[in-house]
Amino acid sequence: MTAMNPSLHPLDDALALTAAGTDVFTGRTTEPYWNMVGPFGGVTAATLLQAVIQHPARLGEPLSLTVNYAGAVGEGPFELRATPVRTSRSTQHWWLQLVQPDKDGKARVMTTATAITAVRRQTWSATDLPMPEAPAPETCAQVEQAIPVQWVNRYAMRPVAGMPPRQWDGAERDSLTRLWVRDTPGRALDFVALAALSDVFYPRIWRRRALHVPAGTVSMTVYFHAGSALLAETGSGWLLAQARGQEYRNGFFDQTAQLWNQAGQMLATTQQIVYYKE
Amino acid sequence: MTAMNPSLHPLDDALALTAAGTDVFTGRTTEPYWNMVGPFGGVTAATLLQAVIQHPARLGEPLSLTVNYAGAVGEGPFELRATPVRTSRSTQHWWLQLVQPDKDGKARVMTTATAITAVRRQTWSATDLPMPEAPAPETCAQVEQAIPVQWVNRYAMRPVAGMPPRQWDGAERDSLTRLWVRDTPGRALDFVALAALSDVFYPRIWRRRALHVPAGTVSMTVYFHAGSALLAETGSGWLLAQARGQEYRNGFFDQTAQLWNQAGQMLATTQQIVYYKE
Incomplete structure (x- = not known):
């Protein structure tokens, strides 16, 4: 490299x-x-x-x-x-x-x-998915990374709910995760950074099964709801990122996820289908 | 034609x-x-x-x-x-x-x-999104179509929740819709029919705003969770289809949706981003 x-x-x-x-x-x-x-x-x-x-x-x-x-x-x-x-x-x-x-x-x-x-025009705008309640990022601890790979060190992550299991004991649970996240070192948010952040979640199946099975994204879709003005407003602030699995079947699962800025504005929604082994 | x-x-x-x-x-x-x-x-x-x-x-x-x-x-x-x-x-x-x-x-x-x-393999499988409770399709009335176009007559639709507004009065509400749906005349479900059914929902913004604004899908993604064996089991039975908007901003909104067979098995999850005029 x-x-x-x-x-x-x-x-x-x-x-x-x-x-x-x-x-x-x-x-x-x-x-x-x-x-x-x-x-x-x-x-x-x-x-x-x-x-x-x-x-x-x-x-x-x-x-x-x-x-x-x-x-x-x-x-x-x-x-x-x-x-x-x-x-x-x-x-x-x-x-x-x-x-x-x-x-x-x-x-x-x-x-x-x-x-x-x-080219977007100003229109009536609203949400069906307000940002969930979460403690302020300043009050949340930095996460210990679940996997020893380089890229996770490029993000500050402060989990709010649904951390990786502490025990890989196969105890099944709901896969919802919420975390505050931003680039580190700090960097003003733009479309490319937001695209990268859409893939920041560890595999839902790790939390769902409390098993560290091999998993990898096969396809990801991102819908950008923010324009450049809202991204500029968001700057280098924290985003609240939320992901949850939907269905796990015969080697593939999907997740839906949302990213809001700290002011509660939805910046992007995203989904992916992920390969898993066993 | x-x-x-x-x-x-x-x-x-x-x-x-x-x-x-x-x-x-x-x-x-x-x-x-x-x-x-x-x-x-x-x-x-x-x-x-x-x-x-x-x-x-x-x-x-x-x-x-x-x-x-x-x-x-x-x-x-x-x-x-x-x-x-x-x-x-x-x-x-x-x-x-x-x-x-x-x-x-x-x-x-x-x-x-x-x-x-x-090529899918049999693995551990589970859901994070069980089929919601719904009255049996036989007890639900056939919907009166919201729009006078041909294709809606190719589907039997029996709404469970979130029908198109009866009054286009601009009263805002949550956009969740649930309906039983299948091809009519009856036809055994396959991948192509399931792909078409993924787009069966009327535009979420019509319900969200109770306004009949022009709207059209820009991009749709479908994740197939069912293999051909499960599709064959489902046959020509009813599917429960659910859709909900996420964010509506400056001319575009997105929705996520799920389709289960009557036995409660998730067949597909789907999302789309939709243009709207105001």
Whole structure:
């Protein structure tokens, strides 16, 4: 992995892309966001979105992002292909791929994604899901990380409910988790950071079963409810992040999750389907 | 629109595809699933999934489907492109497009999608979301349709909670809806029918605001929890379908939804982001 550029925030360093032709960008994995066998899935999602954000033909701001984790991204350089396949007056549809050479030097698709950007208008707005009550982040203790991997150190996490089980004893329970979370070191929130934060939860099945089974995200979708003005208001403040599993069946489970800023404004909702073993 | 083939169930007629080369199929819209300015979004999703199901290189069964509604599909023929971009031992990643000629005869992408198919193994399974209590479908009355469009007549719908408002008076309320639903005439459930049913809910904003504002799905994701054996068990029985909005902000809202069979088994979870006008 390329050495970190110490003048940049680790997230900006991880998301540094170089334009390399029409609809093509190059980037590389970085060590601070490394997971067990590849980069943190959240940072891969953010990298794909970064290509959209930096694309000269982009219309509007991110509305929706679906990332499909087809293969483990390997250490080193990669190529991103970001193609606007359809642009209307107010929305734009994107097809995205992350490509790396395999052992024989043949380009292989490691990640696919679609994104939608949109020009938003001020309208009547409301929520059906107010932020749950939670003690102030300043009164909550920093979490001890459940897994010894690099990327978890890129986030300050203060759990409110549903920590990883202290005993891996197979005692089944509800999978709801709530935590305060933000980048560390602090960094003003933007769309790419929010995309990465959408994948910040440890696997629901670990809490559901109190068993440390292998698990990995297969597909994640993020809906952005915040525009850039609300993200700017949120700045480097804490987000309340909540996730809960829905169904666990024959090797795959899904979760739904929400992220609010400390003022109680919903920034994003997200869901994913996750592979698990046994 | 091509006249219905009376020997087929209307859904099978709508989803009839013809192989037209490597990764290419042709189909056409049909009148029984027409919505206001294009086909019912659920049947478009089902059509894209049908191309995966009929593709000779398919591995496993549907696990995940994301459909992005880029433009209104017009009356008449269309072309589907279904490409397996990455196949591993147990999962396969698909890139899908629905293409139609525009007024000048130029091929335009009307819908994009990604799908994942997977070979599932029997594992520990459980739910975090048991089916809610509901009166038996036989005791519930058939709904009077909220909108005078064709496709709603292709479903038997028996609401349990959260019907469309009787008065469009702007009285705000929670957007939760529950209904028993199935194809009519009856048809054994399969993946394509389940994909279509995932879009069966009237727009959450109509209930949330009691205002009949224009609204249309921009992107929908379906996670399939049922395999073909459970679908076969479910047969032509009733499904309990539940949907609720999450956030409504500046022209877009999202919903999460779940579909159980009458025995209380979760078949699919789904979410969508929807444009609305104000």
